[in-house]
Amino acid sequence: MTINVSIIGAINEVSADEWNHLVDNDNPFARFEFLNALEQHHCVGQTYGWLPQHIIVKDNNKIIAASPMYLKNNSYGEFVFDWAWADAYHRSGLEYYPKLVTSIPYTPATGQRFLIKDNGRYVELSQLIINTALQHAKTIGASSMHWLFPSTQDTEQLKHKDLMIRLGCQFHWKNNDYTDFDHYLSYFNSKNRKKIKRERKQIHKQEIDIEIRTGSDMNDELWKIYHSFYSSTFDKKSGMATLSLEFFKSIGETMPENILVLFAKHENEYVASAFCIRGEKTLYGRHWGCNEEFDSLHFELCYYQGLEYCINNGLTRFEPGAQGEHKIYRGFLPTQTWSAHWVAHPEFDTVIRKHVQHEYEGMQYYIKDMHTHSPFK
Numbered sequence: 342m343t344i345n346v347s348i349i350g351a352i353n354e355v356s357a358d359e360w361n362h363l364v365d366n367d368n369p370f371a372r373f374e375f376l377n378a379l380e381q382h383h384c385v386g387q388t389y390g391w392l393p394q395h396i397i398v399k400d401n402n403k404i405i406a407a408s409p410m411y412l413k414n415n416s417y418g419e420f421v422f423d424w425a426w427a428d429a430y431h432r433s434g435l436e437y438y439p440k441l442v443t444s445i446p447y448t449p450a451t452g453q454r455f456l457i458k459d460n461g462r463y464v465e466l467s468q469l470i471i472n473t474a475l476q477h478a479k480t481i482g483a484s485s486m487h488w489l490f491p492s493t494q495d496t497e498q499l500k501h502k503d504l505m506i507r508l509g510c511q512f513h514w515k516n517n518d519y520t521d522f523d524h525y526l527s528y529f530n531s532k533n534r535k536k537i538k539r540e541r542k543q544i545h546k547q548e549i550d551i552e553i554r555t556g557s558d559m560n561d562e563l564w565k566i567y568h569s570f571y572s573s574t575f576d577k578k579s580g581m582a583t584l585s586l587e588f589f590k591s592i593g594e595t596m597p598e599n600i601l602v603l604f605a606k607h608e609n610e611y612v613a614s615a616f617c618i619r620g621e622k623t624l625y626g627r628h629w630g631c632n633e634e635f636d637s638l639h640f641e642l643c644y645y646q647g648l649e650y651c652i653n654n655g656l657t658r659f660e661p662g663a664q665g666e667h668k669i670y671r672g673f674l675p676t677q678t679w680s681a682h683w684v685a686h687p688e689f690d691t692v693i694r695k696h697v698q699h700e701y702e703g704m705q706y707y708i709k710d711m712h713t714h715s716p717f718k
Contacts, residue, residue: 345399346473348410352376352395359404363456367620370445371453374595376409379446382588389583390414390438391446396473398466406466407456409445410474412483414438418583420449420663421489421509421680426693430484435686437485441478444489447583449511449663450625451678454491455498467498475502475683486683499681505697507680508704510711512666512673514659519652522645525672533670533716540637541645547635549612551646552604556597564590567602570614570630584628589616601650603642607635615642617650624651626661644671666711675711 352360357373364371378384385391391411398406416423419442430437443454455467478486488499500506519525526534544551554563568589572582593600599620605613613631617624629643644661648671651659661668669675682697684690 343401344469345402346469347397347399348473348477349395349397350393351380352393352409353380355397355404355407360407360456363404363407363458365453365620367622368452369596369599369618369620369625370448370450371409371456372596372599375592376445378588378591378595382585382591384584384588385411385446389581390417394441394477396470396477398469398473405457405459405462406470408443408454408470408474409456410441410443410477411446412481413440413442417581418447419444419487419489421487421507423487423682426485426684426689429692430686430689433689435484435689439481439483440485440487441474441481441483442487442489443474443491444487448627449490449678450660451490452492454488454495463494464498467495468501471499471502478683479685484685488681490678490680493679496679496681499679502681502683505682505684505694506701507682507697508701509678509680510675510704510708511660511663511678512668512711513676514648514651514661514673516651516655516657516659521652522649525648525652528718529672529716530718537645537671540640543635543637544641547638548607549635549638549641550606551642552606553646553650554602554604556593556600556602559590559593559600559602561590563602563604564593566611567604567614567616570611570632571616571628572630573632574628574630603646605631605635605638605642607633613638613642615646617647619656622656623658623660624656626659640671644668644673648672666714669711669714670716672716674715675708677708 360373390413394410394412396408396410397404427437455470457463457466474486568586575582599618601617603615604611612633616628617626624647626643626647647659684693
């Protein structure tokens with residue numbers, strides 16, 4: 342047995358089959374096609390400060406494990422916020438960047454961070470990947486190493502190290518064998534059930550039609566329409582639309598069965614869209630945009646249509662994205678998310694550990710409080 346560990350600067354240094362062989366079927370964001378499209382269509386790289394540094398583990402020249410990793414010169418697109426840490430470094434005359442991040446760029450979705458096919462060697466190989474990442478951080482002089490939104494299994498392995506474990510919260514939906522949307526609503530208390538029915542009726546009253554298209558159903562013109570909605574959201578918020586039109590077209594072609602684009606039409610014109618990616622069991626809501634405001638359209642396109650899709654297609658979970666307490670009243674319940682952090686500077690490590698511990702206690706209270714707002718009977 343000859344184990345070789347390397348760090349590659351582009352995912353296409355390995356083949357799609359070699360990489361995807363390690364990826365769980367419910368983890369579409371970790372697929373070669375998704376990560377390669379980000380790299381090939383300039384959504385990551387020097388411009389946006391996501392430099393690929395992927396870990397590859399080989400046994401007798403066969404890839405047996407991998408981990409997506411990036412060298413960062415900012416904290417944009419991570420959704421586990423460390424801006425305050427960076428600011429404290431800056432005020433102390435120290436450099437916080439570059440840092441290393443194991444994550445899916447611009448994607449706050451929990452999933453595999455250690456891509457390992459052989460369950461019998463999972464502990465051994467995950468610890469090897471963690472040690473490799475930490476050693477690489479030290480070798481290049483990175484300020485810190487961060488694992489964002491790891492799966493529960495990966496989080497357990499990270500807990501074995503002397504790392505800071507940070508608790509977060511999102512609002513996720515679970516399918517309890519609902520037969521249709523009305524069956525789902527029958528589990529709601531009267532107040533929230535009436536509210537959702539009222540919101541859905543508004544879509545009909547405003548004469549809005551909904552179209553749901555897979556990647557195979559899309560064409561160049563539809564992708565242009567979708568991308569204009571996607572970009573408009575960032576324009577309104579003075580943000581940066583980092584995902585290019587060519588990126589979306591690429592994943593629409595290479596992983597069409599995973600892509601869902603939802604369009605809203607009014608008077609035969611497209612007025613809004615939402616974008617989702619589905620795994621084997623989970624639907625992930627990602628992006629929304631509109632060019633005209635309609636009552637309750639955001640809720641319909643981003644939540645209710647996704648819920649119906651999950652129920653009709655036997656999906657067990659729906660993760661609609663980061664943040665948003667308004668989701669709880671629609672059946673998305675508070676769910677723990679995790680991250681793990683290593684900080685090189687000993688004094689800052691001590692200070693940040695205390696902060697993370699206080700944050701952990703506060704987040705536990707927040708999650709407990711949010712459960713009291715559940716809409717279910």
